[in-house]
Amino acid sequence: MVADPAHYGFETRAIHAGQKPDPRTGSVIVPIYQTSTYAQDGVGGTREGDYEYSRTANPTRTALEEALAALEGGRHALAFASGMAAGDAVLRTTLRPGDHVVLGNDVYGGTFRLIDKVLTEWGVDYSVASLSNLDEVRTAMRPETKLVWCESPTNPLLGIADIAALAELAHVGGAKLVVDNTFATPYLQTPLELGADVVVHSTTKYLGGHSDVVGGAVVTDSDELREKLFFLRNTAGAVPGAFDAWLTLRGLKTLAVRMERHCGNAELIAEALSVHPKVERVYYPGLAEHPHHSLAAKQMRRFGGMVSFTLSGGERAALDVAAGTTLFTLAESLGGVESLIEHPGRMTHASVAGSLLQVPDALVRLSVGIEDPHDLLADLRHALDAS
Numbered sequence: 001m002v003a004d005p006a007h008y009g010f011e012t013r014a015i016h017a018g019q020k021p022d023p024r025t026g027s028v029i030v031p032i033y034q035t036s037t038y039a040q041d042g043v044g045g046t047r048e049g050d051y052e053y054s055r056t057a058n059p060t061r062t063a064l065e066e067a068l069a070a071l072e073g074g075r076h077a078l079a080f081a082s083g084m085a086a087g088d089a090v091l092r093t094t095l096r097p098g099d100h101v102v103l104g105n106d107v108y109g110g111t112f113r114l115i116d117k118v119l120t121e122w123g124v125d126y127s128v129a130s131l132s133n134l135d136e137v138r139t140a141m142r143p144e145t146k147l148v149w150c151e152s153p154t155n156p157l158l159g160i161a162d163i164a165a166l167a168e169l170a171h172v173g174g175a176k177l178v179v180d181n182t183f184a185t186p187y188l189q190t191p192l193e194l195g196a197d198v199v200v201h202s203t204t205k206y207l208g209g210h211s212d213v214v215g216g217a218v219v220t221d222s223d224e225l226r227e228k229l230f231f232l233r234n235t236a237g238a239v240p241g242a243f244d245a246w247l248t249l250r251g252l253k254t255l256a257v258r259m260e261r262h263c264g265n266a267e268l269i270a271e272a273l274s275v276h277p278k279v280e281r282v283y284y285p286g287l288a289e290h291p292h293h294s295l296a297a298k299q300m301r302r303f304g305g306m307v308s309f310t311l312s313g314g315e316r317a318a319l320d321v322a323a324g325t326t327l328f329t330l331a332e333s334l335g336g337v338e339s340l341i342e343h344p345g346r347m348t349h350a351s352v353a354g355s356l357l358q359v360p361d362a363l364v365r366l367s368v369g370i371e372d373p374h375d376l377l378a379d380l381r382h383a384l385d386a387s
C-alpha cells in the first residue's frame, strides 16, 4: 500500500484522504463532531494540533480540509462558511490600502460586489479585463497590482482563460494568481499544478453536489498565506458547522462519477442545442466552435456541466424557455445532481446590469444535472417549441 494519499488516483483520494476510520469506534465514516469545545488535559495543557474550540478547529472540518487539499494537489486547505467567505478571506489577507486587483470581466457577481462595494471602501482599487486576452490583462496590471482573480470556465458565458499563462503574467508583475475553481472542480482542472498560487471554491456547487449545503474553501501551497488565512478565519469566525463540513465531505466522495455524468449530459445538450433552429448561439467549451476549445481541452479533463445559450427570439424567448421547462427547475445556483435553468440577465446577473459585467438579455444558463439525458433533452425541446 502507498502511505501518502497524494499518490493515489483522484477517486481514491476523494473517498479516503483525511477520512480514516474513527480510531475510537471504527466508524467507517468520519463522525459529525457536533461540539463547540474539547476537554483539555490540564490548564494550558493543549498541545499544537489538539482541538480546543470549534471556531479554531473541528475534526469533521479537518477531514474535509485534508480531502480538499489532496484533491487540488495543494499543501493546505481551509474550509469556510461560504464561497464568498473564502474569497473574502483571500482578499483581506493579501490586499492592503493602495493595492490593486485585476478581475475577469465576467467574474462571479458576488466577488465583483465584494471588491466594488466593500474593498474599495478600504482603499483597494480594481480593473476589469477579459482574461482570455493576455494583452488586455498586461495592460490592466499596475505596479501596485497584488492579485489577478480568475475564473475558468467563466459564468455565465463559459469563457476560458489560460491559467498557466496568467500565472506567469501575474508573477512577472509581482502579483499572485487566484483561481476560483468552482465551475471546473479539481476533477476537471487543478490550477495549482498550472502555476496558480491560490484556489478558491464555492463548495456549495459541484463539490457538495446536492444543493443541500452552503460552504467555501481556499487551497494553497503557501505556508505564509495559510497562517494568515487561519488567523483571520479564527479571528473573524467565518467557519462552517460540523454538519455542513460532513455534508460537503460526503459530496466529495462521488465528485468524480458525478462530474463524468454532468459532462456527458452537458455535451449531449450543447450539441443538440447548437443545431436547434430557435437557438442563436451555444456557449460551451466542449464544442469545437468555442473560441478557446483547444485551450480548454489542454487544461481541463472534460468541459463541465454548465451550458449557456442565446435565443434568436431575444429576451422574450429566453424568458419563455427559462419558465417553460419541467425537469430543469427555474432556480439560481448550480452544480447539484438536479438540472437547473435560469435567465442570468434577470436572475444571477441582475445586479451587474449596466456595468461592465452585463450579460446578453437573450441568454439562458443551464446547470445540467445527472438525470437521464434523454429526459433532459425532451424537456428542453418542449420548452423551445413552446417559446
Ligand SMILES: *Cc1c(COP(=O)(O)O)cnc(C)c1O
Residues within 6 Å of the ligand: 082, 083, 084, 085, 108, 110, 111, 151, 155, 180, 182, 183, 201, 202, 203, 204, 205, 214, 215, 216
Ligand atoms: C456561487 C459562487 C461563489 C459564491 O459562493 P457561495 O457559496 O454562494 O458564497 C463564488 N464563485 C463562483 C464561481 C460561484 O459560482
